[in-house]
Structure formats: structure tokens, C-alpha cells
Amino acid sequence: MSRARKGLYLVILLFCPLLFAMNEIYQFESKTQEQQFYDLIKAFRCVTCPNQNIADSQASVAKAMTDEIYQRLKKGESPQAIQNFLLERYGEYVLYRPPLNKHTWVLWLGPFIIVLVSVLIWGCFFYRVKREAT
Amino acid sequence: MIPEFGLFALIMALLLSMTTVILPILTRSSISEASQIKINASVVLGQACFILLSFVTLVFCFVQDDFSVRYVAQNANTYLPFMYKLTAIWGAHEGSLLLWSFILALWMVAVLFVAKAIPGKVKMTVLTILSCIQTGLLMIILKTSNPFIRILPFFPQDGADLNPLLQDPAFIMHPPFLYLGYVGFAVPFAFALAECLLKKMDYPWASWARPFALSALGFLTIGITLGSWWAYYELGWGGWWFWDPVENASLMPWIVGVALIHMLWVSAKEDLFRTWRLSLAIFTFILSLMGTFLVRSGILSSVHAFSSSPERGIAILGFLSIVVVISLGLLSHLRGEQKQAFVLSPWSKASTILLGNVLLIAATLSILLGTLYPIISQLIWQKSLSVGPPYFNTVLLPMLFMILILMSVAVHLKWQQAPDFLKVRKYSVSLLLACVTVLMLINLTSLSFVAALAFTLALYLIISTLMFIHKPQKIGMIVAHIGIAIFVMGIVFVSSWQIEKEFAMQLGQTVEVEGFNFTFNQLQEIKGSNFEGTRGTFTIYKDNQLITQLFPEKRFFIAREQAMTETAIHSHLMRDFYVALGEPLDNGAWSVRFYIKPFIRFIWLGGMMVALAAFFAAIRSRCIKEKRVASYEIDRFA
Amino acid sequence: MKLIGLRENSWRFLPALILGIIIWVLFKGLDFKQQDPTPQISDFPFPEFSLEDVRTKQIVTLDDLKGQLYIAHVWASWCRICINEHDVLTQIKNKWPYNLLGIVYRDNPDKALSILANKGDPYEYLLNDQAGQLGLSLGLTGTPETFIVDSQGVIRYHHLGALTFLQFENQILPILEQINHE
Numbered sequence: 015m016s017r018a019r020k021g022l023y024l025v026i027l028l029f030c031p032l033l034f035a036m037n038e039i040y041q042f043e044s045k046t047q048e049q050q051f052y053d054l055i056k057a058f059r060c061v062t063c064p065n066q067n068i069a070d071s072q073a074s075v076a077k078a079m080t081d082e083i084y085q086r087l088k089k090g091e092s093p094q095a096i097q098n099f100l101l102e103r104y105g106e107y108v109l110y111r112p113p114l115n116k117h118t119w120v121l122w123l124g125p126f127i128i129v130l131v132s133v134l135i136w137g138c139f140f141y142r143v144k145r146e147a148t
Numbered sequence: 149m150i151p152e153f154g155l156f157a158l159i160m161a162l163l164l165s166m167t168t169v170i171l172p173i174l175t176r177s178s179i180s181e182a183s184q185i186k187i188n189a190s191v192v193l194g195q196a197c198f199i200l201l202s203f204v205t206l207v208f209c210f211v212q213d214d215f216s217v218r219y220v221a222q223n224a225n226t227y228l229p230f231m232y233k234l235t236a237i238w239g240a241h242e243g244s245l246l247l248w249s250f251i252l253a254l255w256m257v258a259v260l261f262v263a264k265a266i267p268g269k270v271k272m273t274v275l276t277i278l279s280c281i282q283t284g285l286l287m288i289i290l291k292t293s294n295p296f297i298r299i300l301p302f303f304p305q306d307g308a309d310l311n312p313l314l315q316d317p318a319f320i321m322h323p324p325f326l327y328l329g330y331v332g333f334a335v336p337f338a339f340a341l342a343e344c345l346l347k348k349m350d351y352p353w354a355s356w357a358r359p360f361a362l363s364a365l366g367f368l369t370i371g372i373t374l375g376s377w378w379a380y381y382e383l384g385w386g387g388w389w390f391w392d393p394v395e396n397a398s399l400m401p402w403i404v405g406v407a408l409i410h411m412l413w414v415s416a417k418e419d420l421f422r423t424w425r426l427s428l429a430i431f432t433f434i435l436s437l438m439g440t441f442l443v444r445s446g447i448l449s450s451v452h453a454f455s456s457s458p459e460r461g462i463a464i465l466g467f468l469s470i471v472v473v474i475s476l477g478l479l480s481h482l483r484g485e486q487k488q489a490f491v492l493s494p495w496s497k498a499s500t501i502l503l504g505n506v507l508l509i510a511a512t513l514s515i516l517l518g519t520l521y522p523i524i525s526q527l528i529w530q531k532s533l534s535v536g537p538p539y540f541n542t543v544l545l546p547m548l549f550m551i552l553i554l555m556s557v558a559v560h561l562k563w564q565q566a567p568d569f570l571k572v573r574k575y576s577v578s579l580l581l582a583c584v585t586v587l588m589l590i591n592l593t594s595l596s597f598v599a600a601l602a603f604t605l606a607l608y609l610i611i612s613t614l615m616f617i618h619k620p621q622k623i624g625m626i627v628a629h630i631g632i633a634i635f636v637m638g639i640v641f642v643s644s645w646q647i648e649k650e651f652a653m654q655l656g657q658t659v660e661v662e663g664f665n666f667t668f669n670q671l672q673e674i675k676g677s678n679f680e681g682t683r684g685t686f687t688i689y690k691d692n693q694l695i696t697q698l699f700p701e702k703r704f705f706i707a708r709e710q711a712m713t714e715t716a717i718h719s720h721l722m723r724d725f726y727v728a729l730g731e732p733l734d735n736g737a738w739s740v741r742f743y744i745k746p747f748i749r750f751i752w753l754g755g756m757m758v759a760l761a762a763f764f765a766a767i768r769s770r771c772i773k774e775k776r777v778a779s780y781e782i783d784r785f786a
Numbered sequence: 787m788k789l790i791g792l793r794e795n796s797w798r799f800l801p802a803l804i805l806g807i808i809i810w811v812l813f814k815g816l817d818f819k820q821q822d823p824t825p826q827i828s829d830f831p832f833p834e835f836s837l838e839d840v841r842t843k844q845i846v847t848l849d850d851l852k853g854q855l856y857i858a859h860v861w862a863s864w865c866r867i868c869i870n871e872h873d874v875l876t877q878i879k880n881k882w883p884y885n886l887l888g889i890v891y892r893d894n895p896d897k898a899l900s901i902l903a904n905k906g907d908p909y910e911y912l913l914n915d916q917a918g919q920l921g922l923s924l925g926l927t928g929t930p931e932t933f934i935v936d937s938q939g940v941i942r943y944h945h946l947g948a949l950t951f952l953q954f955e956n957q958i959l960p961i962l963e964q965i966n967h968e
Contacts (some may be wrong), residue, residue: 061927065390065536072385072730074862074892075928078918103925106531111538112521117529121521125514125543132506139502140494147491427801434805441812461816469809476802516808523815 040084050093054083058100059110067110151217154205155296161198161249162286164191168279172272185268189260192275195282196253203250206237206295216303219243219295225309225707227678235320236310241444241460242295244323248440249285251324251331252278259335259360262770266356270342277338284470288463309678309707319378322371326398329368330436333405335360336412337433337475340426344478354415354425359770361412361429365405366762372398373755384713384728386648386743388751391540396519397439403512404432407505409762414498416769417563421502426482428505430475435512437468442519493566500558504551511547515540545598552605552636555629556612582608599644606636624765631757638750647744650730654737661742665689666727668740679703679712684738686727688718700729700740721749830941832858832933833923837913840895846911848939851887855965856910857958858887858933860926863897867948868930872905874951879908884962888912891921891929934958936965 042048052069058079060071068076079100086096100108112118168191175184206219210233215221223239224232237243256278259271266274289295314320339357375398380388389395408428415425441464492499518535525533557575561567582604589600613629616622651659658667670685681703688695698716705712718725723746730739836847859875861868879886888909890898895914902912915921924933927946934943943961945953 059534059536064392065534066385066387070385070387073928074864074918075921075926078892078922078926081917082919082922100922103923104927107534110534110536112533112535117525117531118521118533121517121533121535121539122543124517125510125547128513128517129507129510129547132510133503136499136503136506137494140492140499143492431801438808438812458816465809465812465816472805472809476805513804520808520811520815524811527811527814 043088047087051084051087054087054093054096055080057097057110058083058108061104061108150205150212151209151214151296151298154202154209155294157198157202157205158246158286158290158296161195161202161253162283162290164195164198165279165282165286167191168195169276169283172276181269185272188272188275192256192260192279195279196257199250199253203237203246206243206246207234210234210236213307215305215307216298216300217295218297218299221299221304221307223310224307225678226306227707228307228310229315229677231317232310232315232320236314238323238327239310239314242289242293244327245285245289245293246295247323248327248331249282249289251327252282252285252334255331255335255360256282259338263356263359267351270346270351270356273342273345274335274338277341278334281334281338281471284467288460288467292460292463306707309705312679312703312705312710312712313382315678316378316382318374319382322374322378324371325367325374326371329364329366329371329405330401330439332360332364332367333401333408333429333432333436335364336408336429340429341475341478343426344482347482349419352416354412354419355769357429358409358412358416359766361405361409361432362762362766362769365402365409366759366766368398368402368405369755369759369762372402373752373759376755377752380748381715381717381726384715385741386646386726386745388748389537391518391535391537393519394443396515397442400512400515401432401435401439403508403515404428404435407508408432409765410501411505414501418498420492420498423479423482424502424505426479430479431509434468434472434475437464437471441465441468492564495561495566496564497558497561498564500554500561504554504558507547507551507554511544511551514543514547518543545602548636549601549605552602552609552633555632556605556609559612559616559625559629578608595640595644599640602636603640606633606640609633621768624761624768626761627764628758628761631754631761633754634750634757635754638747638754641747641750642745645746646748648741649743650739650741652733652737653740654735659742662744663690664695664725664744666742668738671738674701674703676703678707679705682729684727684729684740686716686740688725696725698725698727700727702729719749721753722747724748830944832935832939832941833920835913835920835923837915837920840890840898840912840914841907846913850911851935852939853937854885855937855962856885856887856935857962858889858935859909860889860891860915860921860924860929860931860933862891862893862929863901864893865929869901869905871930871948872901874949874954876906876908877951878954882959882962885910887935889915889920891915891926892918932958934961934965936968 040051042051055069056067058068060066060068060073060076060079062073062075063071066076068079071077083096086099087093106113112121114122168188171187171191172184175187179187209217209220210224211230213220213224213226213233215224219240219242223236223243228236238247256275259274259278263271336357339353339360343351343353372395375395376388379390380386408425411421411425411428414420415422441461444460444464518539521535522533525531560571560575585604585607586597586600589595589603590597593600595603610630610633613626613633616626647662649659649661653659653668655668655671658665660666665688667687667689668684669687672683672685674681674683681701683699683701686698686700688698696718698718700716701714703712703714704710713728715726715728717727723744726741726743726745728741728743730741732738832848832851834848836845838844839846859871861871863869875886878884886909888911890912892915895916898912902909913920918926924931924941930948932945932949933941936942942965943958945958949958
């Protein structure tokens, strides 16, 4: 690796606040493609592991997926097309972050509603205390 | 012969615990209360002795390599190192339930002997309730999870060996600490039910339950911190928390336990929020039981989970349901009692702690929702979903921020009244300073907005808490809150600044990461008592100065035919170096992963501080309680 | 007054309700798992592929499989359960002579061949899926997995994990016989 390239990587490392795995085994032509790759491997769940994305996993299936994503990106496929390919075969289980749709709105909005309702009940309690005191 | 003796001891323990439960009901009118109390104490001691015997017998079977006992054959091996033979007993389901029972017996003995100032009748009621739990547990063990089942007449010459993941000094201590915590929360639970049963409003129930709740929380904190630290150095990819269902099952009782100890502190000062406090005590233990169910029933797919069997799952779930019904029934039975009248401002310390409680419960319910949602999704829509770190991190972060703010603010508030205007004005100034800090951090360092905000809130918490350092009685609170702040800072630094790199390396090659040079020096074959493998030698240099040498390994356990990665870590408070061997590649090279993790030690330092603070507070509260109740006893029971 | 009292007290049932729902979910979840749901007989077409046979080094495609019923078995030499399952497969092959399609997943072909040399070779075709692409197209989540592919190249059944002789006899054999009758 040339010094300039090393320097470039170091600069990226120092100023990028995101966690990413620099996998020297995968080489890219453009920065956008590289970023797309990292975004994709962080977006899919390793189907044989507990709660890990394929970026962190060492399982065979995860490596196969990573290779496949790499190959498809190099061929010029869009990230959306790659995601559709994996979704077709594995279902929404393969998404690391549960999607927001009519099946999961309870999941995503639930905590927000719980907090709101709890704080409201807390408030009501004190309103009642105040009312009883007067 | 000996395993049968262990089984016999278990049956005797069951009979004695049933006796403890039935005796007070039968002899209510016939014997004097003093005698009842004495009989109760001796029967409880008898239970404890028999369970101890049973436990020791099983350990003995392991030490003797008695493979005619099915449980030993499944979890040990003649080549298993001695230390692990002693601890393999809790390596799988049956033995871990026996450990649960044993620890429950220990806590019962603790209630019997340590809590001297509690009136005999109360102690008897608490012990009877705990014996009910023990009875249920022993019935489950004997019916579905008997560890003494034997494989006769043809038993294996050698066993299947302990799960290699467990053959590690830290991880083997993880279950006992966790169980000390889970089961420990049964004591405040029993106190709560006793309060509902005996209905004596003027007893200092909260003061009595507090040391037990605090020590249980301390043990649980140690257990969770150990588990997280173990996952970090053992599992090989540098992660320390995965929001795995089993991890969540241990975190939920912890969070509710934190809410409980704060509410017990409030109630010890003044009897406020009684129903809430009782509900919390009940809910904490119910979550412990639910955690036990989730881990063992196979309902959630988790690599952590024990060998599953629906029959066991149903038994534990049935037990859980009975506990829920009875405790909620008793609680509603109490609710009809006198209403409390008090004057309370919503901006007071007591109400802020209540708000904090409410947020903690909201967080617990959110974690529960996320953990159970895959099951719900499967049941209703036949869709499988992954609910993991992206979900939990997004959803819980705002709640964490709110709680951090509350923690910083609450210490300064007055007990029951609203704060005065001058203090509020001082706050606005400090709030402005905090905003400025956040902006500075975002611009000067590479922290994202969320990370900068988290760091500022944590810093704010430390400063706010340290203002009370001159009050020695608050030392528990100070250490615990600062511990939480340090924990948050650790997470901020690690997630913002950690470096991960994976290389395909040949022997002798050097790579550079962040100014550090990693050289792959050597590769050698190694052999342990029950494994064989490969060890790599890596040296780390910076500016030609040797920092350390690391020896990551890849081990293959012969009996279980399982491969394990032993990572090599050079740890330092400010930064960890982490090296893990990957796979051997085609051209003789190996894939190697390097991580640099700044300030990751803060995470476990924070955890340990919280645990220490909990134990400290437990001891302090007992001393104070003894003094307080002693004078109380003179007044009431003379 | 009474109405206010009811509204004030009714929220107290909330914790009991929540706990009840949670326990109900857990019971149903356990029940669900206990049913051991047979993977639905599916109609997913076997993906197109072009891989070499590990033994003959000749390219095999999906067209070579059409016209006959196949049991596809995905395995690897690094997967201990697969190696144990190999004996089960040999037994099955001896008793019911269905065509077996082996797919070696992300493995060293020599290691796979040496296992076959030791334990016998029941496979009609043995595909070398070294990159794992066929596995991905099949929606593979691990090894071993077994598929039933009918003569039109449609996957009719997908079994995850190890396959025992009894499981084959009770679950898979009826499906195979049903397909044969068609």
C-alpha cells in the first residue's frame, strides 16, 4: 500500500465519528462504493448469530453474504437492489434494524407511548395530590 | 449410592419446606407465637441443611467423575481441569436450578440470622413466603429437572465435557453472582407480601427490606458486569453487549431493582408511595422469574440459552403465573386500607425520584417489548423479525438522557417542597454552560451530537454529585451515580473512537493501525488438558518502542469437537489493544482482527463502582436500621 | 362521585392487565414452538446455478436436475453435525433409492472428498458452492439443511438443521411419496 493511500485511510479514521471495520481484504474503486459497502454490511443481520450484523460476524453464512454484497456492488448493482435480493430470500429477519411498517409500528412507537403515558400518570398523581390538599 | 443420597436430601428439603408453609396455618391457635417462631426457624434451617447436602453431593459426583449420573456425563470429562469440575455443576439447566434453590436457602438463612432486629412474627411470615417459593422450585426440580438421574446399567466411560465457553475463570463465576441477585430480590418480595398479609402499617417495612434489596442489586450488578466483560474478551469480536434475550432477561430485574432501592430509601425516610413501593418489590422478583423462564424454555432462540424443553418451560411459566396471581391478589387485598395524606410538590426530591422510577419502568417495559416482539410477530403475522442493537440503542437513548438529567437535578432538590428561586436561577446558568460544552465538543472533537450530549450529561452528573462529597452519609449515592456517569463516558468514547481492522497476514508481516505497528511474529501448536490448537505471537510497537506482546489462540476442544477463539488483550484504563486470530487462509496466511478500544475499561469500572456502592449502602443501612429499630423496639415490644 | 372514583381506580388494573398479556404471550409462544411446525410445503423454484461437480470437475446446471426428484443436502467438512448426518443419509439411500444432490458449502473440496472416501458417497451430483452463492440464493441460514426438489425444479420442502432417520421416515417420506404419485 502506498504511503499516500495509508495517509488517506488514517485521515478518514481520525475524522470519521462512525464505527467502521476497515477490511483490507476488500478493495474498492470509489469512496461512495466503499461507504455503500460498509453501510450495507452493517444493515444486515447474521442469520445464524445472536443479534449481530454480518460486519461483526465470523460465521460462514455471514461471510458468504458479505462476499455477495461486495461482488454485486462491484458489478454496479444499487444497494436497494441488493437489499431486495436478500429480503426476497430471507424475509425481514435479515434486516438488522426492524423496518417501520404496519407490523412494527407498535414496536417503534411503543416505547415513546409508554414514556408519555407514564409521565402523564405521574403528572396526574400530583394534580390529584394538589386537589386533595386544597 | 451417593447420587441417590443427594436425591433423598432434595426430597427431604421439599418435605421440610412444605412443612414450613403448612405449619403456621395448622398451629395458629394451638401453639404460642414464640414457639411457632422457634419451630419455623428450625424447620427453615433444616431445609437449608438438606439443600446444602444435595448440592455438595452433586459437586462430589463431578469431582469423582461419576459418569453414571446423566448430568455429570453431559457436562464433564476426565480431562476437565479440577477447578471446572467444582463449578461445572451450574453449567447446564438441572444443576443451575439446584444452585437457584441453594442460593434461596442461603438468603433464607441470612434473613434468619442477619436481620436480628425484626420482630419474630414478621420474620416467620417472610420465611414462610420464601418457603412457598422454595417448595414450588423444588417441585419443579424433582419433576422436570432432576440432576441425579442415572444412566444405568451402561454408562459412558467419559463425559461430553463442559461447554468450552464456560471453561473460563470469569464466566464460571457469572451464574452464581447473577443468581445471588435474582434470588436476593425474593427477600424484598417476601417482605412486601408479608406487609400485605400482616397489614401493620406502622412497621418500618422499607428499612427492613432495604439491606436485602441493596445487596441483591450489588450481586446482580457484579453478575451482569462480569458477563459483559467476559463476552468482550471471549467471543472474539470486541462487542460487550448484544441485547440478546438472555442479557435482557438479566438487565430488566436490574433496572427495576434500581427503581426499588430508590423507592425503599424514600419510604425509609417517610412512608410515601406505599402501593408503588410494594408493586415494585413484587415486579422485580417477577421479572427475575420471567428471566429464568425466558432463558430455559427455548421460546427465544439465543446462543446463550440453556438446553430447552417445553415441559420445563411450562413448569416454570406455571410457577410464574401462580406467583403473579397470588402476589397481585394480596396487593389488591391491601389497597383498601387507609389512604395516605401528604403534601408533596412535584418539584421535590421525593417526586423526582418517583419520576425517575417511572422512567426506569418505562425503559424496562420497552426492553420487554423489544425482547418479546419477535415472538409476537411470529404468533400473529407469521413473520420473523430481528430486534437487536439498532432498535434498543435508538429507543433507550432518550430515556437514558432523561434519567441522567434527573439524577443530576434531584440531589439538589428539597425533600418534599419545591425548590427556591435562587437555586433555579443557578440552574439556568449551569444549563447554559452545558449547552456551550456540547457545542464545543461537537466542533473541536469528532464526537457526533448524540455522543457529545451524552458526554456532557455524564460530566454534568459527576460535577453535580461531587458537590455533596462533604456529606459522608451520601457516599453510596455519590459512588453509584459517578459510576453510572463513568459508564456512560466509556460507552461514548468506545463507540465514537474505536478502530477495527481486519487483515490477511503472513508470518513476519507488519501492519500499521493509528500509528501503532502490529507484527505477526510467530505461530505455534499448543496443547491443553482437554484441547489442542494454534497460538500466534504479535508484537505491538509505537515509534520503535515495544508496547506489548500478545498471544491470541485458536483452540479446538476434543470431546465437544468445538473450536474457540481466545483473544489477546492488552488492557489499560485509557485504551485496550485487542487481537483475535481469524481463519487460516489459502496461501498460508491468517486473517487477523485488530481493535483499538479507547476507554472501554470505563464501562466495567462504572459497573464495579455501582456494585461497591450498593454493598456499602447495604451495610450502612443495616447499621442505621439497627439503631433506629432498636429504639423503636424498646417503645413497641417491651 | 362514583364515576370519578371508577376512573381513578380503573388505571390500577393496568399492571395486572399488562402482566396478564405478557404471560399469555409467553404461553402461546411456548405452545407455538411445541407444535414443531412443519415447514410449509412450499413452491419456491430452485435457483439457477452453474457449479462444478467436486468429483468430476464438470459443470452442472439446473437443467441437469430437471426431470427427476432430488433430495438436496447442504453440508461442509467443517460442520460436525453434517458429518454425523452423513451416516443417516447413507442409511436412507440404502433403504429408499431417491436421488441425492450434495452441495458442499464454502469448503475445501479436498477435505469434502476425503470424508466421502471414508464414509461412502451416496450423491448423484456433488456441487462445489465455494463462494456460497447458491446457499444465499436458497436462503440458507446454516448447515446442514435439506431440500426436496421435484422434477420441475421446484423446492417442495425445506428442513433446517440435522436430519434423523426417524424424522425422514415420518416427515419427509410422505411428501416424497405424494410427489411421486403426481
